[in-house]
Amino acid sequence: MFSGDDISTEFLPREQKQEHSSERDIEDKFLDKAAKVFYCSLQKLQCDFKETQQGPAKHSVEAAQSFLEYCCFQALAQLTQDSNFLHDSDFRHFTFDFMVAWETPLANDEDNKVECKKTPANDEAEEDVSLFFSDLMPFLVEVENTVGVEAFARIAPCIPIIADAICVYPQFETLTASTSGRLPFPVYDKYIEALETSLCNMKKKNERSFLKELPMSEEEHVMEIDGTSQMVIQHIGSKSLTGRLTLTDHCLYFEPSSLVSHKDAIKYDLSLPIDHRVSTELAGPWGSRMFDKAINYQTTSPEQRIVFEFPELLGSRRRDYWLAIIQEVIDAQKIIRKYKLESTCKIEALARSALGIVRLQATREMQLLIASPGALLTFNLAQNMLRGGDHVLEALLSTFENATSEETSQGMKINSTCLVQKSFRDALESFKVWKTVQSQQPLFYAVKHGEPTLLEVAVKEARESSKYLHNAKEKEEEVKFDGIGTNITLLKELLQPVRAVLSWIRTLLSWNKPLHTMIAFILVAILILRQDNCIVVSILQPSRS
Structure with a gap:
């Protein structure tokens, strides 16, 4: 963002000259807001940005976006220092306005090219400079009140609580399912509010008094609890027990109900190096298989098969939610073992998984239709990508390894070579969802303005390579009747007494x-x-x- 005095109208087209005076008023208001966040003059910010430019000059649109990202990352570093920044309405408006501004140069790129052809080329050098400034003008003006997917995918992952670079596209598609693929501010504002509620709920779950009775280790953190207000039934063979189900980032605990409270918990360790499998299952009273509202959990060593039923009147959303989050913990632990993650990298992987569950809870809080809950979870999505999932995981591992300490990050800020974002672990600790460990230093991820991260590139390549396979799979599913397998199984169960008499x-x-x-x-x-x-x-x- 440049000051109004720096923008010359000498080389602007006639249409832009007529609109320049009205844009100046909006520009001044926006610059006043930006100055309060940056705590410095815009001239200094402009000089700092020019010092970071290396190599050949960028296209005017790329330069505009690069400068905007520079300002955006600087502002986010200030706005996210407060632990209650999600509750701040200014933060919500700033981040949304930044996303709107980021895609404005792209939206006007074709129009600018047409105008350039109509403008006489007396002095190419001066024209290039004026076009650069004219490209900066649109994102000073709020011409759009909705955000596109690319802007959301670039800006939102810089705040770990709002989005993850791996599952940011399914998250955006879920939020904009009813708004034609564009994100309006009311939906974004409601999403941030739901995130704040989900973080508070997860914090309360980690402080529940009955957790002291569970055989939990100190490094475990609670992800979800069920069975307190709604019933959870465990089926082992023909034996059924009601109780309370607790999921942590390492284990699954089931406490059978008694007359007064609960019996000793049964522990299922999801971090053991054995084959853990969860799938949908039919369940019902006395071992019957009538209702599609259960999860089948199986392990190979020791070989066991347990069914958890989540009764509800309509649908199976509760079951699908639990299936997704249990699978997320299993996938996270599998990746930790596969890549031998230890210490800081292991904690970051678990924190990334926990924040994915928080975002899924927030999406459910908004009563949005979630086609596939697992697609909103980091490791679940990476494991289920039709093509390119391994490259995404390798890029994620490289991101973990390149996390910097506080001293290095301060050096980056001073040199202005790149900016940083807080780690997922620090995000959970800042909201007091996880307890702060004094011996651990804060972590930061390097993010260069104007350049995509290695993880962003890997995710885009995986999406492009999987697009054709997704289309083929959707055509295959169209030929099948929805739910026919479940209906046949239910019919067999209802005819079971007749079959027994005939036998x-x-x-x-x-x-x-x-x-x-x-x-x-x-x-x-x-x-x-x-x-x-x-x-x-x-x-x-x-x-x-």
Whole structure:
């Protein structure tokens, strides 16, 4: 953002000259707001930005976006210092306005090219300079009240609580499902409010008194608790127990209900190096398979099969939610073992998983239709990518390894070579969801203005390579009838008593058990004789009368 005195109108087209005076008023208001955040003059910010420019000159649109990102990252570093920044309405407006401004040069790029062709080229050097300033003008003016996917994908992941670079695209698609792929401010504002609520709820869950009775280690953090207001039923064979279910970033705990409180918890360690599998399952009373509202949890060593049922009147959203978050913890632990993550990298992976669950909870809080809850979770999505998931995980591992300490990050800020964002662990600690460990130094991720991160590049490549496979899979699903498999299974369960009677009759006719067959024949003969006697009596009674 440059001051109004620095912008020359000499080389602007006639249409822009007419609009220049009205844009100046809006520009001054915006610059006043920006100055309060930057705590420095805009001239100094402009000089600092020019010092960071290296290599050949960028295209005017790229230069405009690069300068905007420079201002944006500087402002975010100031705005996110307060632990209650999500509650601040100024923060919500600033971040949304930055996203609107970021995509404005792109939206006007084609129009600017047409205007350039109509403008006489007397002095190419001066024209390039004036066009650069004219490209900066649109994002000083709020010409759009909605945000596109690319702007959201670039700005939102710089705030770990709002979005993750891996699952930012499905998150945006879910938020804009009812707004034609554009994010308006009311939806964004409601999403931030729901995030704040979800963070507070997760903090309260980690402070529940009954957690002291669970065999939890000090490094475990609670992700979700169920069974307090709604019923959770555990099925092992034909035995069923109601109780309370607790999910941490390492384990799953089930506490069977008793008359007064709960019995000792049953622990299922999801961090063990064995094969953990969760899938949808049908469940019902006395071992029947009637209702599609359960999760099947299986392990290979020791071999066991447990079913958790989540009863609800309509649909199976509660079951789908629990299936997604349990799978997320399993995938996170699997990646930690696969890449042998330790210490800081391991904590960052678990924190990334926890914030993904927070965002999923916030999306459910907004009562939005979630087609696939797992697509909003970091490791769940990375593991289920049709193509390119391994490259995304490798880029994520490189991001973990390149996390910088506080001293290095301060040096980066002074040199202005790149800016930084807080780690996911620090984000959870700043909201007091996780306890702060004094021995651990704050972590930062380097983000260069005007350049995508390695993780962003990997995610975009994976999305492009998976697009054709997704289209083929969708066409294949169109041929199938929705829910036909579940309906057939339910019909089989309802016909189970008839099948049992037919099987019993077949056994009698086979004479495998002669005693049972003889007894059955005698009983049938007695019934027939009694029925014949009743018929004879009914015939003789009228004749006697």
